[in-house]
Amino acid sequence: MSLIDNLLDYLRGPEKKTAVMAKERLQIILAHERAGRNAATPDYLPALQEELLEVIAKYIHIDRDKLKVQLEKHGEYDVLELNVTLPENQQVL
Amino acid sequence: MAKVIVVTSGKGGVGKTTTSASFASGLAMRGNKTVVIDFDVGLRNLDLIMGCERRVVFDIINVINGDAALSRALIKDKHCDNLFVLPASQTRDKDALSLEGVERIINELKETFDYIVCDSPAGIEHGAFSALYFADEALVVTNPEVSSVRDSDRILGILAAKSKRAVEGLDPVKEHLLVTRYNPSRVAAGEMLSVDDIQEILRIPLLGVIPESESVLQASNSGTPAIHIDKSDVAEAYKDMVARFMGDDVPMRFVAAEKVSLFKRLFGGH
Numbered sequence: 001m002s003l004i005d006n007l008l009d010y011l012r013g014p015e016k017k018t019a020v021m022a023k024e025r026l027q028i029i030l031a032h033e034r035a036g037r038n039a040a041t042p043d044y045l046p047a048l049q050e051e052l053l054e055v056i057a058k059y060i061h062i063d064r065d066k067l068k069v070q071l072e073k074h075g076e077y078d079v080l081e082l083n084v085t086l087p088e089n090q091q092v093l
Numbered sequence: 094m095a096k097v098i099v100v101t102s103g104k105g106g107v108g109k110t111t112t113s114a115s116f117a118s119g120l121a122m123r124g125n126k127t128v129v130i131d132f133d134v135g136l137r138n139l140d141l142i143m144g145c146e147r148r149v150v151f152d153i154i155n156v157i158n159g160d161a162a163l164s165r166a167l168i169k170d171k172h173c174d175n176l177f178v179l180p181a182s183q184t185r186d187k188d189a190l191s192l193e194g195v196e197r198i199i200n201e202l203k204e205t206f207d208y209i210v211c212d213s214p215a216g217i218e219h220g221a222f223s224a225l226y227f228a229d230e231a232l233v234v235t236n237p238e239v240s241s242v243r244d245s246d247r248i249l250g251i252l253a254a255k256s257k258r259a260v261e262g263l264d265p266v267k268e269h270l271l272v273t274r275y276n277p278s279r280v281a282a283g284e285m286l287s288v289d290d291i292q293e294i295l296r297i298p299l300l301g302v303i304p305e306s307e308s309v310l311q312a313s314n315s316g317t318p319a320i321h322i323d324k325s326d327v328a329e330a331y332k333d334m335v336a337r338f339m340g341d342d343v344p345m346r347f348v349a350a351e352k353v354s355l356f357k358r359l360f361g362g363h
Contacts, residue, residue: 003360017283022239023290030246030294037250 035072045069052082062087095203098210099228099266101252103244105215107236108273111309113212114142115320115328116232119335121176122320125207128167130179130198132224133214134190137181144171144316145178154182157194163201172321177206187220195223217251226257230267233297236274237286245270245295269300271334276305281350288348301334303327304347 049069056062068083100113110133117129131139134154140146145168151161156179163179170176179198182189202209213224225231231252235245252266253259259266272288279285292299308325312318320331326347333343 006360019280019283019286019290022286023294026239026242026286026294030243033243033246034250037254 045071056084060086095206096208096229097199097203097227098208098230098232099213099225100210100232100234101213101221101225101248102215102234102241103217103221103248104236104241107234107241108303108309109215109234110139110142110212111313111319112232112234112271112273112303112331113139113210114318115331116335116338117176117208117210118170118173118318118320119331120208120210120338121170121173123335123339124175126175126205127173127208127210128177128179128202128206129210129212130224131181131212132190132220133212134181134185134187134220135183136214137183139178139212140168140180141316142313143178143318145180146316149180152180152182153195153198154185154189156198157189157191163198172318187214187218190220190223192223192226196227199227217247221248222251222255225252225266226255228252228256228266229258230269232269232271232300233295234271234273235291235295237272237276237280237288237291239286242286242291242294249295249297268297269338270295270297271301271303272299273303274305275302275347277348277350288345299345300337301330302345302348303330303334 049067052069053062053064053067056067062084066085066087068081070081070083072079072081098116100109100116102109110131113129117127121127129139129143130153131137132153133139137152140149148168151166153166155161156163156166167177167179170178199209211224211228214220225248231248233245233248235241249268252268256266258264270292272291275288276285280287288299288302304326306325306327308322308327309319312322312327319325319327320335322328330347333346336343
């Protein structure tokens with residue numbers, strides 16, 4: 001490289017460094033993967049889902065797949081999320 | 094009380110065996126009775142790195158199957174009196190490595206040795222699992238490169254969830270970060286993740302930084318653990334890391350790039 005090129009490079013300063021990209025990409029993917037790992041861990045979730053279904057079935061007819069039980073991590077908190085989709089025409093037993 | 098330390102990483106080729114050989118040698122050089130076990134059944138290489146490949150007669154699977162006594166399978170290291178190698182089997186498949194068998198061997202080794210170093214194979218399958226299951230401490234070997242950092246994170250998850258200590262609810266496995274193949278000038282140029290970046294992402298204490306170096310290949314060529322290569326920065330870095338592991342307060346070296354002058358940057362120095 002000529003003196004001019006070197007001087008220009010020096011004055012131009014850094015472009016976006018790949019190390020910075022690496023760090024950002026890792027932070028995003030690992031936050032995602034860790035959340036998945038932690039959410040998958042509790043083995044009581046399927047049993048909890050079954051029992052909830054039984055309780056709900058006493059009052060409302062819902063399909064098995066209309067009840068979702070998930071454990072998510074939001075920062076420092078674990079959030080247990082129950083999602084029950086009620087049928088359009090609710091039939092009270 | 095004997096300690097079991099697994100050298101692990103998830104990813105292959107990051108320096109687990111190089112580290113196992115040098116770490117075990119370093120512990121032995123400091124007077125500790127040490128044994129290093131190759132868990133890479135089917136692809137054994139620790140024997141080559143330690144330079145004892147011609148002296149392998151029995152291996153870990155022979156001992157597990159009762160074909161040979163443990164004492165007959167242990168190979169005395171040629172550099173250190175306190176160091177022994179337990180080779181992996183080259184012919185058997187990895188399923189022969191039963192957890193009960195590994196436990197029996199580790200318990201027997203605990204009677205004689207201060208440190209039991211387990212050189213894990215790459216991956217997260219049976220061999221890697223057997224290597225980490227009985228660990229009290231873990232050296233997580235990581236290169237400053239995205240796939241290595243991600244795989245290390247995965248291994249940390251497995252240590253925290255599936256090791257014996259985790260399963261039995263004991264104190265967790267003590268984790269140490271070892272960054273290998275580090276190139277401070279590339280870090281300074283913004284082309285490589287820094288030690289601080291890696292530590293911030295993995296969130297475990299840093300035990301050492303091993304610089305990228307030509308002497309590692311020379312060490313493996315000659316069957317000499319890199320810690321014995323006189324005057325090399327890699328040997329110094331491994332000695333520092335062993336000292337820290339033993340509780341000494343040793344400052345980090347080989348993390349800063351040599352300063353390049355403005356003159357050199359303008360006129361080119363290379």
